[in-house]
Amino acid sequence: MTIIKKLALVVVSLSLVAVSSVSSAKPFSPKKPVELIIPAGQGGGADEIARLVQGVIEKNDYASKPVIPINKKGGSGGEAMTYVKKKAGDEHTLMITLNNVLTTPTNQPELGIDFFNDFTPLARLITDTFLVWIATEGKNTAGIDTFDDFISLAKGNGLVMGGTGSMSEDELLLGMMRGQFGFDAKYVPYSGGGAVAKGLVGGESDFTLNNPSEQMGFYQSGDSKALVMMTPERNPAFPEVPSSYELGYPDLEYYMMRAFMAPAGIDAEVEKYYTGLLHTVYHDNEFQTFNIDDGKLMSWLEGYGLKDFLAIEYDKHAVIIENFQ
């Protein structure tokens, strides 16, 4: 073979490669590790779900590149949201949400976050529930067995509530209950759901509005009990706890959403890919079992349904904040 022939062969094969890569424009898949931003600290509820998602993806090889959780806990989600906002158009960044993404843009206008235009909502996987918890042998709440008894006790006495930080979900919830039932409580902020649960059983606070997983250990040991779950129906993880609808308080309904978002300005292909990946995770057996046992609600939502949901929730939170201040 002469050199010219060799060269010609190279040219031909090169052009073939080029043609094939143009004609079969493959669907998107990540080209480098995907950052999963967690707007909360390590060991909390959002962190737990993010690491579960990472584990499920890794174990089953659902994605071609690994997912790397990164905690950016500063400023009630402000740090994480500012970071993701700056990543507009980036195809390798995701963020898991707490409800603080619904409140922080309103609470901290100086961050300049536009909730509806700075992010691409992908899917909601889970909603976490809230319950009213008391210690079984609480010094002020001994003998209280029903939510109504609790309300009459709380009205007369200034009870102490342990919570996860000012302007966090549970303090807003206390604000809602204050308006609804006419009692007030002293709010003591702790550094996380676990510390809140410990403060309750340790006798420092009288009640908490914790998520199930944070109180589960003390619930199973009988050290604390739940009076009401703020949902329309009873939850199989807590069969003896009445729902707020049953007790005749349908306004007492509140959830923590665990959704995933990408930065603004990504292609539809990319959006489709990540939504599909999350859908696979959602239907994974291990993922389902873990969350159902934990008292969480499996509540897949995507596309326009999700956008409507977020808009409603955002406005609802703006009202709660306004009433609160």
Add this chain to the structure above:
Amino acid sequence: METFGLLLDGVFTSLQWFNLALLIFGCLIGLFVGAMPGLGSVNGVAILIPITFIVPPTAAIIFLAAVYYGAMYGGAISSVMLGIPGASTAVATVFDGRPLAVKGEAMTALTAAAVGSFVGGTVSVILFTLFAPPLAEVALRFNAPETFALMVMAFATFVGLGGDDIPKTIFSILIGLALSTIGLDLITGKPRLIFFNIPGFLHGINFLVLAIGIYGIGEMLWTLEETKGKVQMSKLSVNMKEVGRAFGALKKTLMAMNIGSFLGFFVGILPAAGATPASLMSYGITKQLSKNSKEFGTGVPAGVVAPECANNSASTGSMLPMLTLGIPGSPTTAILLGGMILWGLTPGPLLFTQEPEFVWGLIGSLYIANFFTLVLNIALIPAFLMVLRIPFAILAPVIFVLCVTGGYAPTQSLHDVWLMLLFGFGGYVLRKLDYPVAPAVLSIVLGPLAENALRQSLILSDGSMGIFFDFASKPIAAIIMYIAIVLLIMPAFGPLYRKIFKKTLSKA
């Protein structure tokens, strides 16, 4: 002695070949992440969590606990050899470990660190085995007022830390406290001191950024100025005589071992404190109570033993609230806790009875991990000492790179790297002006804990400081508070008081 039998089972569980292999592998990874500045046990454990989905929970926790333990040992290595704290838990080890290495006694420092770690780890495992249930009760009753009293005690011991110049020490503490208030205010939920609206300030000032800046960059500038780049490290020979001398130096550190082990364990079981405050407090208290407290900071083995003993003891201690109360005693146990939940275990009061194999497998593995890391460490000391033979012209850029990656790794933001360089320069200036820097480092760790505890207490008491002095309803808080006040005024009464105190102590 039922628990003893269970512990024995646990030890045998971790001696099964698969678990043992994971354990030794974990110890080695731990040593590495501990020794790398910026990569501490928190990052190590967080990165490795997904790997543990493929092995049974007991094997997984044995592996991660070994990483945690190994990191406690590893942190000391770069603290001593390079003067950069390898992990937040090893910051106090720099105070005396680095001067020892500079004096040519790196061998002594590394031996003290390894043996101290072993003693602390062993004592704490025994304490855990014997007293886990009652101690869980103590941790449960240790609430905001008690935590604040303990923090006051820690600060009181540190007034004496900066030498005799008390006003300069207090100034340094206040700088640390001011820096620790940057970031989110937990009580109001609003960000504070976000300078120029730079988002990097929203997560506050990471303690490691300050420590690496001051000790890594600051130390490097200092050495460059002192020696004009011509650093001559003393020749080191590793022979049996040296080894014997290193072990001999440990005889005088018995008090440091006691304080480190017991105080470390106690601080470890308190929720949210962990090994970093434990090591700093043990250093401070050992110094205060030592006969030759003036020599601390110039390179005494007791100054290495106290924090190293305490950080291992505290890391075992912090397993206690994690397992029995479901609350992490340290950032690393926060991740372990997340892992446990994902493996399908519910931490809480019932875990000991429902999953005895898991709990005692973990405790047993700590014991074995402790032994193996000691052996690995002592065996590797000659290798670590090679670092000292590297000329400073080569070592300095390496230290700089390690500092930069160490500043970047925990939060993965470049903002923190700039801050670290700034602190390095600031720390250098403070040292030029003869200000002690250790109290500032302590304050930035303990500041947020103290502030939150204080404000939680004052909310509970409707603003009355009486809550800290009420023997009737909060006896633990009141006792600690009065001890703290005594410790605080002790240096003020000067040498006279110290003399009397020493006499009674040496008699005891």
